Amino acid sequence: MDVTQLWTKIVxxxxxxxxxxxxALHQPSTPLDVESLEAEFGRQLPAExxxxxxxxxxxxxxxxxxxxxxxxxxxxxxxxLRTWKQLRESWRTQWQRPLCDPRAxxxxxxxxxxxxxxAGDGFADELVVDLRPGAMHGCVLxxxxxxxxxxxxxxSGVASMLSDVYRALTEGTPSGYSHPTVTExxxxxxxxx
Numbered sequence: 001m002d003v004t005q006l007w008t009k010i011v012x013x014x015x016x017x018x019x020x021x022x023x024a025l026h027q028p029s030t031p032l033d034v035e036s037l038e039a040e041f042g043r044q045l046p047a048e049x050x051x052x053x054x055x056x057x058x059x060x061x062x063x064x065x066x067x068x069x070x071x072x073x074x075x076x077x078x079x080x081l082r083t084w085k086q087l088r089e090s091w092r093t094q095w096q097r098p099l100c101d102p103r104a105x106x107x108x109x110x111x112x113x114x115x116x117x118x119a120g121d122g123f124a125d126e127l128v129v130d131l132r133p134g135a136m137h138g139c140v141l142x143x144x145x146x147x148x149x150x151x152x153x154x155x156s157g158v159a160s161m162l163s164d165v166y167r168a169l170t171e172g173t174p175s176g177y178s179h180p181t182v183t184e185x186x187x188x189x190x191x192x193x
Contacts, residue, residue, distance in 0.1 A: 003051040006162035010067065013169050020186040024065035026057035026076060033077035040081060041116065041131065046138035048158035049118065049129050053077050064122050068165060069178035069190040072119035072127050083117040083126065105136025105153045115143065115150075118158070129158065 001009070014022035034053055038044055058076030059065050065073045075083065088095055091111040100108030115128035124145035129138060130153075140155040154176065155161035168175035169188075178190035 001159075001163065001166075003048050003159050003162060004055045006159065006166050007052060007055045010162065010166050010169065013166070014067070014188060017169075018182045018186055018188040021065045021067060021188040024059045024063050025067070025074070026059060028053065028055050028057045028076075033081075037077050037081050037116070040084070041114075043114075043131060045116070046129065046131075046157065048138060049116070052118075052158045052162070066188055066190055068119050068127060068161065069168070069175040069180075070192055071121045071190060072125075073122065074119045075117060080117050083120065087111050087117070087126075088113065100132075100150075102132060103134035103136070104130045104132040105134065105139045105141070106132075107152070108150045109148055111143065111148075112150075115141065117143075127154070127161075 011022060011025060034045065034050055053076070056074050058074045058079055061079060067074055091098070094110045095113055098108060098112045099110040100106065100112045112132065114131040116131060117126040117128050118140070119127040126143040128141050128143050130136065130141050136153060136156065138157045139153045140158065140161050141150045142154050143150050155164060164175045167173060168180050172180070174193070178192055181189050181191050183189050
């Protein structure tokens, strides 16, 4: 399945099983937003990310909808850019020379300018798409703000991430170390086991 099909199936599953989470999700961003983000980054986004943002509009900035394990709320294009700019300001002393391997998918111990935030936990941890060059270009990493690090690749790309989430939701199996559950009030919740 492609990214649009996977996201549509996830949203339909949420609508049936976790309606509060589904209701928090917005309509897609406009193509102009993606173009602005690419201009800010100075490079083109991977096709899978562009496709996801053509069908996923994130949530309001103060609303958490933990669609992505273990506790991440998808961003729209403008929130992604705003978060990236905040990280750029926080890491300005190392922005030009981050403490990271230059290859995509490799670990790092400072924020890298080629990481584009796609989801957040509401407390400064982020899922990021890695735009560094290399075989893993476009992979999804988990940035841990408190530890100031990325250790391993979570998914090889956005499609892989969404496929894993969809499988976990429909089969009741884990995604990484997280198991999907639905709360009594209709919210998706990923339990870490």
